[in-house]
Amino acid sequence: MDVISTRHLRGWAIASLVANMVIIWTGALVRLTGSGLGCPTWPQCEPGSYVPTPEMGIHGAIEFGNRLLTFVLAGIALATWLVARRAARAGHVPRSTPVIAFSVGLGIIAQAIIGGISVRMGLNPWIVGLHMFVSVFLILACVTIVHLAFGLAPAMASLRLARLTEVVFALGIVVIAFGVVTTGAGPHAGDGGAVRSGLSTEWTAKVHAWAVWALVALTLLGLLWAWSDARLRRLWLGLLATELLQGVIGYVQYFTHLPIGVVLAHMIGTTLFAAALGHVWLLTGREGPGVTVPAQGGRSAHQPAGTSHTMR
Numbered sequence: 001m002d003v004i005s006t007r008h009l010r011g012w013a014i015a016s017l018v019a020n021m022v023i024i025w026t027g028a029l030v031r032l033t034g035s036g037l038g039c040p041t042w043p044q045c046e047p048g049s050y051v052p053t054p055e056m057g058i059h060g061a062i063e064f065g066n067r068l069l070t071f072v073l074a075g076i077a078l079a080t081w082l083v084a085r086r087a088a089r090a091g092h093v094p095r096s097t098p099v100i101a102f103s104v105g106l107g108i109i110a111q112a113i114i115g116g117i118s119v120r121m122g123l124n125p126w127i128v129g130l131h132m133f134v135s136v137f138l139i140l141a142c143v144t145i146v147h148l149a150f151g152l153a154p155a156m157a158s159l160r161l162a163r164l165t166e167v168v169f170a171l172g173i174v175v176i177a178f179g180v181v182t183t184g185a186g187p188h189a190g191d192g193g194a195v196r197s198g199l200s201t202e203w204t205a206k207v208h209a210w211a212v213w214a215l216v217a218l219t220l221l222g223l224l225w226a227w228s229d230a231r232l233r234r235l236w237l238g239l240l241a242t243e244l245l246q247g248v249i250g251y252v253q254y255f256t257h258l259p260i261g262v263v264l265a266h267m268i269g270t271t272l273f274a275a276a277l278g279h280v281w282l283l284t285g286r287e288g289p290g291v292t293v294p295a296q297g298g299r300s301a302h303q304p305a306g307t308s309h310t311m312r
Helices: 002-032 054-089 096-120 125-150 159-185 201-226 230-255 260-283
Strands: 155-157 284-286 292-294 300-302
Touching: 002 054, 002 096, 002 125, 002 260, 054 096, 054 125, 096 125, 125 159, 125 260, 155 159, 155 230, 159 201, 159 260, 159 284, 201 230, 230 260, 260 284
Parallel strands: 155 284
Antiparallel strands: 292 300
16 A cells, blocks of 8 residues: 555656646736736635626636636645655655645645735736746745655766756746746736836846856756766756757747747746756755665665765
């Protein structure tokens, strides 16, 4: 039964990761179709009704559908936490696993509240941006649970590569933040009457692009330093691929004046980039003596000097 619970945890962990990525896609669809105030209040959809009425049309249906997904995410988070508790008690995953799973559930509740505040504030771009930014950290938490569920041990890297990994991770988060700010300055407000941040769309996009180019340069350096190790090479190649894909989509949407389909593709790419960034950050380990690493199944194993990893 313990083996079954571990296998179930892996399935639920993947489901949680995918669900937290998908809700960003549907949230983008809400914004891009101008349905952000399809339900003009919260927690009700409109005064006196928790569900949309026919008079609210397609915009009400789209916004309400996105709200319903929150309950799906909450259910998946609850199941993940329950299975993680069982697997942790059996010693198959670290004790931190159910704690992280529980934090994802709390994050989903916080997201519902932030989303409600954004509606009540008329889609203030800074609150909407916070809504997106929290979702990115939920993705990173879900990636961590997947790693713990599968007992993925880090690939040992040189100290310089491990330190570069930290810089790349931090810059990656900054890049996403700049992207959120750029979105807040852009034309897709989620509703025709919603205000924008007032920042220059051109300059926010340029600053965002400069940060992306810096990230790509550092990722290429990391790939160079990781090249001799096949596993590290694959990790860094995957990250570079998501960055280049996002860069291409970003330039296409900029020069074609932000068509809805391309912007949605860019949002999908953001979720893939966030997952890849977390994957590289968690699996690029630091060489050094006497540090414990997770073995398969979540149990810890001691590594010889020069091949150990500091758990993040």
